[in-house]
Amino acid sequence: MTSSRTVYRRGRPILEGLRYRGREGMFAWLLHRATGVGIVLFLLVHIFDIFLIGFGPDVFNKLLFLYKAWWARILEVFLLFGVLFHALNGARIIVQDFWPRLWRYERQLIWAEMAIFIPIFLWGAYVFLQPLFR
Amino acid sequence: MRYVFRIQRFNPETDKAPYYKEYEVELEPTDRVLDGLNQIKWNIDGTLTYRRSCAHGVCGSDAMRINGTNALACKVLVRDVGPKVTIEPILGLPVIRDLVVDMDPFFEQYRSISPFLINDEPPPHGRERLQSIEERERYDDTTKCILCAACTTSCPSFWANENYVGPAAIVNAHRFIFDSRDRGAARRLEVLNSRTGVWRCHTIYNCTVACPREIQVTKAIGEVKQAILYRQST
Numbered sequence: 469m470t471s472s473r474t475v476y477r478r479g480r481p482i483l484e485g486l487r488y489r490g491r492e493g494m495f496a497w498l499l500h501r502a503t504g505v506g507i508v509l510f511l512l513v514h515i516f517d518i519f520l521i522g523f524g525p526d527v528f529n530k531l532l533f534l535y536k537a538w539w540a541r542i543l544e545v546f547l548l549f550g551v552l553f554h555a556l557n558g559a560r561i562i563v564q565d566f567w568p569r570l571w572r573y574e575r576q577l578i579w580a581e582m583a584i585f586i587p588i589f590l591w592g593a594y595v596f597l598q599p600l601f602r
Numbered sequence: 603m604r605y606v607f608r609i610q611r612f613n614p615e616t617d618k619a620p621y622y623k624e625y626e627v628e629l630e631p632t633d634r635v636l637d638g639l640n641q642i643k644w645n646i647d648g649t650l651t652y653r654r655s656c657a658h659g660v661c662g663s664d665a666m667r668i669n670g671t672n673a674l675a676c677k678v679l680v681r682d683v684g685p686k687v688t689i690e691p692i693l694g695l696p697v698i699r700d701l702v703v704d705m706d707p708f709f710e711q712y713r714s715i716s717p718f719l720i721n722d723e724p725p726p727h728g729r730e731r732l733q734s735i736e737e738r739e740r741y742d743d744t745t746k747c748i749l750c751a752a753c754t755t756s757c758p759s760f761w762a763n764e765n766y767v768g769p770a771a772i773v774n775a776h777r778f779i780f781d782s783r784d785r786g787a788a789r790r791l792e793v794l795n796s797r798t799g800v801w802r803c804h805t806i807y808n809c810t811v812a813c814p815r816e817i818q819v820t821k822a823i824g825e826v827k828q829a830i831l832y833r834q835s836t
Contacts, residue, residue, distance in 0.1 A: 476612050476620060476697040481761040485693055488756065489670035493807035497758065500804075561805045568824025574807050 492578040500557045503550035510547055541596050548592045556581050605629050605680055607638050609650065610690040612697050620697065622688075623647075631681035635668055635689070639675060652701040659814060662750030665692050666701050672752040672812040692755035694764060708751045711767045715775040715793055720786030737782040744777040744822050746815040753809035753819050759802040766802045767794065769809040769819045776822040779829060787829070795830045803827070 488494070521528045534540055560581050564570050570577065605627055612620040625642045636654055643650045655661040657676045664675040667690040669683050680687065695703035725731050747770060754760050754768035775794055779787045794800045800823055809819040 476614065476617075481694045482758065485758055485761040487670060488667070488693065488758075488808070490756075490806070490808045491811055493805070493811075494758070497804055497806045564805050564820075565824055565827060568821040568828065571807075571810065571818050571821035571824070574810075574820075 492575050496557055496560075496578055496581075499553060500561075503554040506546070506550040507554060510550070538600055541600060544596050545593045548596065549589060552589055552592070553585060556585050603629060603631055604685070605638060606686045607642060608686065608688045609639075609642075609700070611650070611700050613649070613699060629680050631679070633680050634676055635673075635678045635680060635683065635687060636664060636675040638680060638687070639689070651699045660748060662748035662752075662814075665750040665752040665755070665814075666690065667692060672756045674750060674752070674814045677814050692751060694755045694757075694761045695751070703755075705751060707764055708754060708768070708770070709749075711754075711771040712749065712774060714767060715771050715790050716786055717771075717774045717778065719778065719781070719784055720789070721783055723785065731783040733782055740782070741777050741780040743817055744773045744780075746817050747773050747777070748815060749774075750814060752812040752814055753817075756808040756812035757803075758806060758808070759804060763798065763802065765798045767799055769803070769823060772800055772803075772823050772826055773817060773819055776826050779826065788833075791826070791830050791833060794826055795834075800827050800830065 486498075517528070517531055517534075520531055560577050564574065564577065607625045607627060608622050609625065610620050611617070611623050625646055627638050627641045627646070629638055629641070636657055639650065639652055639654075643652075652666070652675070653663040654676065655663045657664075659674055659677045662674065665672060666675055667673075667688075668675065668678055669688055672692055675689075689701065691697050691701045691703050695705065695707060698704050721731070749770060751770060753773070754770045757766070757769055760766050760768050772794060775790045778784045779790055803820075803823045805820060805824070807820050809823075810817075810821075813819055
């Protein structure tokens with residue numbers, strides 16, 4: 469086969485790849501990437517608000533109203549989700565990379581990760597959102 | 603029983619982009635997806651194009667996406683995929699026609715890891731290079747690869763970067779790296795330690811699930827990662 473023949477090259481196979489029916493590992497990877505991007509976006513905002521301290525405590529304190537708003541609390545729940553999932557999933561991948569023999573327990577490790585993630589997330593979300601219902 | 607095959611079609615001479623076409627075929631539940639494709643090609647539409655050779659899961663030429671997952675059409679029974687089956691070419695390689703993809707980039711990656719025994723030392727006593735059962739067992743799993751590309755084209759890292767060496771090439775490198783008779787490990791590990799080598803693997807496990815030979819692909823990749831890591835630290 470020569471490379472000069474007419475072929476159909478998909479523009480972005482990664483997008484078509486989202487239709488691929490992977491198992492838990494693929495969903496964990498997708499969520500790992502999405503939460504990674506989310507954490508980077510949060511860090512950009514966070515670096516900006518910390519940077520405002522340079523203009524004095526008044527400027528910074530005035531900005532804090534943002535973090536007290538109801539929608540900011542909901543965003544914090546998303547942040548908790550992103551950071552917690554990314555950390556736990558990253559830890560699982562490190563464990564599997566260092567002990568390849570665990571390949572057989574890939575699915576179980578993901579469910580174990582979820583068993584740790586779900587209660588901590590629900591508890592954290594409750595703490596974050598509780599003031600909204602007082 | 604009546605089955606509907608929804609197949610991705612593409613003819614480079616007439617089509618700008620792929621499209622789907624449906625065919626109805628009468629099959630026994632214990633028939634394979636390949637039998638359905640054959641029935642369509644032989645009795646309904648002779649223009650349908652796909653690869654198949656041995657038709658018994660050994661040659662690895664009929665890897666395709668069946669209901670969204672990579673598999674060999676000759677190893678999947680229609681009763682396991684339901685009355686409506688969607689069939690598409692494997693992802694990440696250019697489509698030549700219908701379900702036939704250009705395997706050249708795949709085999710280029712395979713060749714890059716020197717998939718042959720490297721040993722310039724003369725064999726002991728001028729005879730065979732003997733191995734113990736344990737030494738042979740060390741790489742037994744990765745000898746089973748049939749180069750069907752089901753693993754490589756199920757890998758999101760490969761979809762994102764066609765220069766990634768891919769699971770199949772790493773599996774075949776593993777087969778020689780852990781062979782006690784081979785002396786080319788350093789050369790292979792250098793290729794696999796590059797920007798397009800094993801570190802693009804994110805332990806997703808799609809490859810292990812897709813392998814029709816049930817090779818523990820992600821485990822093999824993990825062992826190659828460790829070989830690189832420990833070799834560098836000594």
